Amino acid sequence: MHIGILVGFLNGLISWQVNLTAIHRGVYSSRRMAFMIGMGAVCADFIFMAMAFAGVNHLLQLPNWRFLCRVVGGITLLFLSIALFFQSRKVDSFNRFDKKNLGNSFLIGFFIVLGKPVLIAFWAGGASLLLGYFPELHIFLIRLFFYAGFVVGSAVWFFILARLIVKRIRGFDEKIISTGLRIICAALLIVGILMLMGYLQPA
Numbered sequence: 001m002h003i004g005i006l007v008g009f010l011n012g013l014i015s016w017q018v019n020l021t022a023i024h025r026g027v028y029s030s031r032r033m034a035f036m037i038g039m040g041a042v043c044a045d046f047i048f049m050a051m052a053f054a055g056v057n058h059l060l061q062l063p064n065w066r067f068l069c070r071v072v073g074g075i076t077l078l079f080l081s082i083a084l085f086f087q088s089r090k091v092d093s094f095n096r097f098d099k100k101n102l103g104n105s106f107l108i109g110f111f112i113v114l115g116k117p118v119l120i121a122f123w124a125g126g127a128s129l130l131l132g133y134f135p136e137l138h139i140f141l142i143r144l145f146f147y148a149g150f151v152v153g154s155a156v157w158f159f160i161l162a163r164l165i166v167k168r169i170r171g172f173d174e175k176i177i178s179t180g181l182r183i184i185c186a187a188l189l190i191v192g193i194l195m196l197m198g199y200l201q202p203a
Helices: 002-014 016-028 031-053 057-061 063-086 099-114 119-133 140-170 174-197
Strands: none
Touching: 002 016, 002 031, 002 119, 002 140, 016 031, 016 063, 016 099, 016 140, 016 174, 031 099, 031 119, 031 140, 063 099, 063 174, 140 174
């Protein structure tokens, strides 16, 4: 399980699109919403990882699958960046949230990752590496413990992001925060446009 925790933590750490979106939502809305964005991404990552362990990465060879995921990912980033850019600029209470916003935040993280089907290939390589070094993962029960550790490790990272990193960023000067978060919106917008135009594969 400890291997799963490490893998989950590192996977969350390098998920830059999810992290930037979570930071933006955490600064301008609620840190709980930032955490839920991360957990939505974890759910989609878990699906890709389970598919890779099951040996179904051949889905990547289906052009319609890749096209659909690219469109979903591109549209998600495009509309998300626009919505974040035009939302309220007031950095207010950490408690401004409701259940609907938490659910929407979860779906945002989920669709950001779902739009990157090449992650199946990433997890296929990772699964081969893990099975080579830890052959006990061939045992289904032990693999379940690995999956549980992955979720725990990812949750730990996004908890740190939402509770500590976002809190530190909120302490910055308002102009610095505004400039930084507009840069985040611009980066997400550019990536979304490139994905829709086919110049950037959803990796």
